[in-house]
Amino acid sequence: MIQSLREWLISVCTAVFFIIAVEMILPDNSMKKYCKFVLGLILITVFINPIIKVFNRDFNINNYTEKTIEEFDKELGSKKSSSEFDEYKQKGISDTLKTFEVNLQSSCEKNLKEKYPDGNYEVKVGAGYDGENNVVYIKSVDVKIKEGNVEKVKKVDVSGETASVDNPSSENTEEALKIKTYLSQELNVSKDIVHVNS
Secondary structure (H helix, E strand, C coil): CHHHHHHHHHHHHHHHHHHHHHHHHCCCCCHHHHHHHHHHHHHHHHHHHHHHHHHCCCCCHHHHHHHHHHHHHHHHHCHHHHHHHHHHHHHHHHHHHHHHHHHHHHHHHHHHHHHCCCCEEEEEEEEEEECCCCEEEEEEEEEEEECCCCCCCCCEECCCCCCEECCCCCCCCHHHHHHHHHHHHHHCCCHHHEEEEC
8 A cells, every 4th residue: 555655656746747847848829728738637647547546456547548549540540541641631732832832923023023123023833742852842933024004915816717816925035034044043943944924
């Protein structure tokens, strides 16, 4: 009996010291209250462990915890959970790519406006994900130079069987070459993936 009481007191003191140490290193943010809740559950478990043993001598909190973790792992190991995880991962990658593209587009438009204040620019970025290296990369950068606030009207020929649109763009103008060079250096990408249209 004395030995059991001694072990229980050592467990309680160890748990209290552990909880105090963790609370001291926790940052003051919204997660602190959740961490305190979990630490409180740990302390309650340490306190009630001997009381449960009085009613059930075979009860061992460690065995119970291990069985719970094993059941949880079996659930996570099922195919359903695996496919849900893959769907969640793909959605995360897709959302990351969209956010990356939008942020890079606005950053490029802002930088172009600062570098060449006479023009108005619309940038479209295409991004991809390399699963092996776990990195997002730039596939294409399309820059459209707008004159004033209104875009140029493109000449449309509908006289034949198929409709065709005159594309007044030229990537060989001096302005287009400057923009290509500037963006390829800023983004550290090849000039081949930067396309400038006016």
